[in-house]
Amino acid sequence: MDIKADKVLDCKGLSCPLPVLKTKKAIEELKSGQILEMIATDPGSKNDMEAWANRTGNPIIGTKEDAGTYVFFIKKS
Amino acid sequence: MFWECKLSEKKKLLIIQTSGIDTPERTAAPFYIATSAATMDVDVTIAFTINGSTIVKKGAAEKIFVKEGSNQSLRVFLDQAVENGVKLVICHPSLELHDIKKEELIPEVKEIIGGAALVDMALEADRVLTF
Numbered sequence: 419m420d421i422k423a424d425k426v427l428d429c430k431g432l433s434c435p436l437p438v439l440k441t442k443k444a445i446e447e448l449k450s451g452q453i454l455e456m457i458a459t460d461p462g463s464k465n466d467m468e469a470w471a472n473r474t475g476n477p478i479i480g481t482k483e484d485a486g487t488y489v490f491f492i493k494k495s
Numbered sequence: 496m497f498w499e500c501k502l503s504e505k506k507k508l509l510i511i512q513t514s515g516i517d518t519p520e521r522t523a524a525p526f527y528i529a530t531s532a533a534t535m536d537v538d539v540t541i542a543f544t545i546n547g548s549t550i551v552k553k554g555a556a557e558k559i560f561v562k563e564g565s566n567q568s569l570r571v572f573l574d575q576a577v578e579n580g581v582k583l584v585i586c587h588p589s590l591e592l593h594d595i596k597k598e599e600l601i602p603e604v605k606e607i608i609g610g611a612a613l614v615d616m617a618l619e620a621d622r623v624l625t626f
Contacts, residue, residue, distance in 0.1 A: 434527050434531065435527045435528075438531050438535075439530060439534050439579065441534070442534040466531070470531075473537070
């Protein structure tokens with residue numbers, strides 16, 4: 419299933435805490451229901467994004483993993 | 496008529512930072528964690544005590560490099576935390592311990608506290624992390 423994102427955020431090469439920080443700022447700029455595609459290479463981002471999404475109530479509606487790149491589709495609540 | 500409930504449901508995290516300029520490798524993680532928590536709608540305070548006071552003296556953070564060869568000083572991570580709403584406080588005896596005057600503190604340190612206030616903050620917090 420392909421998810422169409424309203425905004426793409428490239429966090430490749432960034433490490434803790436920048437991916438969550440940039441995700442938070444990007445989500446703030448979206449309207450409720452819009453989708454952010456966040457791309458990261460930090461291996462900690464899988465667990466970090468899950469924790470972040472659970473705590474902030476902005477659900478991850480899809481993920482992709484490919485050769486050390488992690489993609490998260492996050493829906494703004 | 497409607498009214499807004501002012502009671503905050505935000506979780507509170509208190510980070511106690513006891514490490515200072517002599518152990519640069521121990522100084523950055525508390526800021527990373529504080530910033531991460533701030534992005535998760537958590538109310539975060541870092542309390543500096545024991546040697547922690549040495550990193551909030553004016554001009555100190557700029558000279559701390561967590562890893563040899565790193566091009567970013569601790570100041571970058573401190574600013575990042577403060578910009579995202581992390582509150583910095585300091586325990587008064589830790590100033591005396593290192594002969595630091597309150598005028599020598601960076602302005603980002605908002606309050607000088609003592610033992611009782613620290614105990615109160617720890618009891619009020621949902622969790623306390625110590626470094």
